[in-house]
Amino acid sequence: MHPPLRAQLALLLTAVVVAGCGGPSANGNQPTAAPSTTIENKGSDTMVNLALAWAEAYQASHPAVRISVTGGGSGTGLAALINGTLDIANASRRIKPEEQSEAQANGVDPVELVVARDAIAVIVNPNNPVDHLTIDQLSDIYSGKIGNWAEVGGEDGPIVRLSRETNSGTHVYFLEEVVRRGDGQDVTLFAPETLLLPSSEGISAEIRQNPNAIGYDGLGYVTPDLKVVAVAREASGPFELPSAETVGAGRYPLSRDLYMYTNGKQAGETAAYQQWILGRDAQAIVTGLGFVPLAP
Amino acid sequence: MRSVTWSEFVITRLIKTAGYSAILFIGLIFIFLLREGAPTLLEVPLRSLISGRWYPIEGYFGLLPLIGGSLVVTLGAAMIAIPFGLGTAIYIAEIAPRWARELLKPLIELLGGLPSVMLGFLGILVLTSWVRTTLDLPTGLTAFTGALLLGGIAIPTIVSVAEDALDAVPRSYREAGLALGATNWQTIWRVTLPAARSGVLTAIMLGLGRAIGETMAVMMVTGNAPVVPTGLGALFHPARTMTATIAAEMGEVANGSVHYHVLFLIGIVLFLISLAVNLTASSLVFRERKRAERILS
Numbered sequence: 001m002h003p004p005l006r007a008q009l010a011l012l013l014t015a016v017v018v019a020g021c022g023g024p025s026a027n028g029n030q031p032t033a034a035p036s037t038t039i040e041n042k043g044s045d046t047m048v049n050l051a052l053a054w055a056e057a058y059q060a061s062h063p064a065v066r067i068s069v070t071g072g073g074s075g076t077g078l079a080a081l082i083n084g085t086l087d088i089a090n091a092s093r094r095i096k097p098e099e100q101s102e103a104q105a106n107g108v109d110p111v112e113l114v115v116a117r118d119a120i121a122v123i124v125n126p127n128n129p130v131d132h133l134t135i136d137q138l139s140d141i142y143s144g145k146i147g148n149w150a151e152v153g154g155e156d157g158p159i160v161r162l163s164r165e166t167n168s169g170t171h172v173y174f175l176e177e178v179v180r181r182g183d184g185q186d187v188t189l190f191a192p193e194t195l196l197l198p199s200s201e202g203i204s205a206e207i208r209q210n211p212n213a214i215g216y217d218g219l220g221y222v223t224p225d226l227k228v229v230a231v232a233r234e235a236s237g238p239f240e241l242p243s244a245e246t247v248g249a250g251r252y253p254l255s256r257d258l259y260m261y262t263n264g265k266q267a268g269e270t271a272a273y274q275q276w277i278l279g280r281d282a283q284a285i286v287t288g289l290g291f292v293p294l295a296p
Numbered sequence: 297m298r299s300v301t302w303s304e305f306v307i308t309r310l311i312k313t314a315g316y317s318a319i320l321f322i323g324l325i326f327i328f329l330l331r332e333g334a335p336t337l338l339e340v341p342l343r344s345l346i347s348g349r350w351y352p353i354e355g356y357f358g359l360l361p362l363i364g365g366s367l368v369v370t371l372g373a374a375m376i377a378i379p380f381g382l383g384t385a386i387y388i389a390e391i392a393p394r395w396a397r398e399l400l401k402p403l404i405e406l407l408g409g410l411p412s413v414m415l416g417f418l419g420i421l422v423l424t425s426w427v428r429t430t431l432d433l434p435t436g437l438t439a440f441t442g443a444l445l446l447g448g449i450a451i452p453t454i455v456s457v458a459e460d461a462l463d464a465v466p467r468s469y470r471e472a473g474l475a476l477g478a479t480n481w482q483t484i485w486r487v488t489l490p491a492a493r494s495g496v497l498t499a500i501m502l503g504l505g506r507a508i509g510e511t512m513a514v515m516m517v518t519g520n521a522p523v524v525p526t527g528l529g530a531l532f533h534p535a536r537t538m539t540a541t542i543a544a545e546m547g548e549v550a551n552g553s554v555h556y557h558v559l560f561l562i563g564i565v566l567f568l569i570s571l572a573v574n575l576t577a578s579s580l581v582f583r584e585r586k587r588a589e590r591i592l593s
Contacts, residue, residue, distance in 0.1 A: 076547045102550050158434040165544050166353045189351055195437055195519035195534050209425040212434050
């Protein structure tokens with residue numbers, strides 16, 4: 001155990017020394033090559049692939065800027081912004097009033113920017129014959145009133161409800177817009193039997209192998225081996241599948257804005273980056289990843 | 297002469313500090329937990345804490361589903377890990393030929409070094425679908441799946457420590473048993489195992505201690521549904537453990553909020569449970585040793 005550890009330490013030290021020697025001379029030759037600004041970007045797991053793609057494209061054209069992107073959930077990102085350890089927080093939901101007042105208490109002023117739109121897809125196993133559901137049916141399924149697939153036009157079998165953990169912005173959106181049908185006074189909760197999975201991958205892995213399961217996730221995370229259910233507000237229809245087109249036209253009922261929050265109005269590199277995100281190149285990346293671009 | 301006593305003085309002091317520091321750390325950890333978790337008792341009524349609903353973002357802080365979930369998963373893991381772990385230890389220490397022993401022991405210790413997240417991956421991709429189809433359950437993300445994984449995590453610890461304990465039993469005990477006409481099995485069950493009892497008990501406690509504190513693997517396969525377990529059937533339903541709850545929710549809570557304090561209260565409960573388990577184990581070992589000493593004297 002000890003010799004390898006010592007070897008690692010030695011390696012690390014050597015690396016530090018080499019970097020220390022090499023740094024200044026490299027800088028002397030090409031002053032613009034070394035990144036001078038680092039933007040910390042963290043938050044929503046729904047947005048993490050999108051944020052990564054943006055960061056990569058932006059760094060390719062702006063070598064002086066380094067952007068580090070991590071996930072963790074909308075709540076995690078906003079908490080880091082409030083604690084002052086972050087430049088940009090990604091969130092798939094609006095900041096909550098509690099978070100807002102906490103930020104103010106910490107001397108942080110969160111400024112909101114809508115950067116893209118997302119559709120929430122309801123997904124089932126490809127062997128499940130159910131292909132359309134109303135919001136009311138989804139609400140009854142997730143609140144525990146409906147427990148068998150036969151009640152919504154499927155085969156006899158228990159419904160296994162899958163959800164993201166409570167720190168996910170997608171969870172909060174689904175609670176407000178589906179389980180509570182968008183009614184602010186409604187206090188319906190998820191059935192206690194609802195499985196709370198820590199990742200999008202956990203949900204798709206379970207649905208892929210379990211014909212009883214139903215779940216929801218951002219459209220960007222839906223792979224072709226999952227079956228997307230068409231959703232309607234009314235039982236009479238129209239039932240729509242989520243896509244850039246149906247969301248853009250306002251026909252698909254389960255769509256939301258994706259946000260970036262910064263501390264106060266930013267200037268400099270962060271502002272330039274956000275300006276770029278609203279531009280045409282960045283919004284083309286949005287479409288490529290299965291999200292919905294902002295209306296031009 | 298003076299320098300020798302001086303260095304001895306320093307070394308004694310160092311060793312003493314090292315010994316007491318363990319107590320100090322435990323004390324500090326407990327004080328920290330208490331400071332962060334105790335405010336809960338003022339903020340959340342006791343009735344709410346012992347209710348059966350856990351939904352923290354709407355102010356439901358019932359701890360019963362979490363405590364129940366941890367108990368179900370850990371007991372399930374114990375039922376799997378103890379027989380398998382002891383069986384393997386007995387086989388390696390008493391029955392296996394030399395070559396099998398040289399091969400098995402390092403392999404099992406290697407298994408003990410596997411990061412639990414990797415086992416979680418295996419669990420989510422292989423074990424869950426196997427459990428669902430074999431037992432014909434609605435979903436494979438159940439307490440039982442978690443118990444299987446935790447059992448797997450606890451077994452290497454149990455085998456390794458129990459095998460050392462069995463190995464330490466003097467040869468003369470076994471020879472005496474065999475000389476009295478006992479079969480090999482009778483010698484193992486009636487002589488060797490009782491003689492190694494305190495070491496074997498320590499092995500079980502260490503293994504289960506690893507199981508109850510394990511987080512990642514459990515979070516990935518138990519489904520995390522906060523349902524109060526109501527019987528043996530709960531083993532085959534999804535469950536949410538205390539450790540998974542802390543891990544999943546700690547990153548999100550605001551410092552000093554009610555939810556934050558409740559998560560620390562869960563930490564206190566976890567601390568008290570493992571303290572109780574350890575105290576029971578050491579008192580059992582202690583009582584055993586005293587009786588043995590009486591017989592010998």
